[in-house]
Amino acid sequence: MTRTQARLPVTPLLAVGAFAIGTDTFVVAGVLPEVARDLEASLADTGWVSTVFALTYAVLAPVLGALTGRLERRSVLVLSLTVFTVGNVASALSTGLAALLAARILTAAGAALYIPAASASAAALAAPERRGRAMAVVLGGLSAATFAGVPFGTWLAADLHWSATFWLLAGLGAVCAVAVAGGLPEVRLPAAPGLAARLAPARDPRVLCAVLTTLAFMTGGYLALTYIGAVLAPATDGDGTTLAVLLLVFGVFAVGGTMIGGRATDRWGPTPVLLASVAGLAAVLVTLPLTRDSLATAMVGMAAWGVTAMATQPPQQHRLFAIAPTSGPLLLSLNSSATFAGISLGGFIGGRVLEHGGAHGVDRLGQFGAALAAVGLLTALLGARLRTAEPHTDAASAPVPAGDPG
Known part of the structure; x- marks a missing residue:
């Protein structure tokens, strides 16, 4: 499969996964009051749900990037989306703050692995003169989450229950994992020694x-x-x-x-x-x-x-x-x-x-x-x-x- 054949259908697919992760990253701020009330925790304590996610992502992104650098990108993407999905299921099922924090750590691990792998895959599948645009499409998924995914997730939590937002994200992650497994060609970066x-x-x-x-x-x-x-x-x-x-x-x-x-x-x-x-x-x-x-x-x-x-x-x-x-x-x-x-x-x-x-x-x-x-x-x-x-x-x-x- 050539770059031109792979790039057009695949890059938007990778952007959908980025959209799910971007929504997951920022939507929690909008559902914190409902989470705090339901789990009988203070708003300040519940704020750690967002903080722990961001800190876990920051710490694990380079570690996981180094550990998986020699692996084929499609396998890495499917793994990351699977972890992301399981983490959101665990978040939706959480009945206490400690369980929710643990679930958010797991979710952040999947997110930290996905975004760099998706960007590297988009760059690898694009012709050199279009590499910037390919990366921008993936990052556009993150941007789109700020005006589409986050408001919708916040509304869903208010209208139904905060767990509904995490169920939605789990479903989106699972769909993306299946789509990547079936629609992305193998992408191997040149292996360092x-x-x-x-x-x-x-x-x-x-x-x-x-x-x-x-x-x-x-x-x-x-x-x-x-x-x-x-x-x-x-x-x-x-x-x-x-x-x-x-x-x-x-x-x-x-x-x-x-x-x-x-x-x-x-x-x-x-x-x-x-x-x-x-x-x-x-x-x-x-x-x-x-x-x-x-x-x-x-x-x-x-x-x-x-x-x-x-x-x-x-x-x-x-x-x-x-x-x-x-x-x-x-x-x-x-x-x-x-x-x-x-x-x-x-x-x-x-x-x-x-x-x-x-x-x-x-x-x-x-x-x-x-x-x-x-x-x-x-x-x-x-x-x-x-x-x-x-x-x-x-x-x-x-x-x-x-x-x-x-």
Whole structure:
């Protein structure tokens, strides 16, 4: 099977799995009150359901990426979706907070294995000049979850029961596992001699700069996004429906940003696209105190935020994959780890800013977030200037699907 034959039907399939995982990642925040009430736990204690998921993902993504790096990608994807499905079934059946936390750890393990493997598969099945777009389609599944999956999952929990959301995700994971098993060709990355060789690119200073860049701009963005209800209160007057509309605007433009980032990466290369998107994100965050005062300006701000935030991901993944395709799963896992570490860290730091910032704490969320995005811009510039004496890969090492004659 050639790249062209495999790419068109398979990449959207991989995006559906990413959609399920993205929904699972972010929907919990919307169902926490129901979970806390049903399990007779405090809201603060129940908040660990989200935190444990993100931390588990951040820790396990590079570990699982290294351990499974030599395995065929289809098998890895089916395994990850199976674990994800079992974890959601266990979540739906949980009758206590401890059981739910354990189930979320299992679910996070499946999610941490899936996203890097799906991105690596999409890159391997795509022609080199379309690699950015292929990765963007997979990441678009994550973006779509923010405006479609999360609101629907939250509504389902409110209308039926919070366990219904996890049953839905378990069903979606099972369908995706069957579809991947039957619809994805074998994808084998060029095998490195051993674990030490696969880990070697992780010591490349370009990888360190890329990971730090992701950590910086994700932390900066989630300083404010975690507390978006408070940030947009002047524009929404505390109305939940208005806030949902603004989040929908963010989500729609986030999907657009992912697609724009992928196409622009294929046309101009990853570095210019990354620098432009991170700089744009910093500008959006620093102007939050100005755009949050009215509904019209808040819509413009949320649209710009969605585009700039998600346009960062395709060039970042492209840069990492290009450093060493043989270690692609590990390097993409490091990026995923930095993403989820940034989500957790942004929420934590944002809480401290609100706690100690007084009356201007909400405005300072954007200012601190912009400063961290600026740090990400500096590390991205540094990474772009670095060169290694001996590149890890050459054209002959580009990954191809099994059976590809070229």
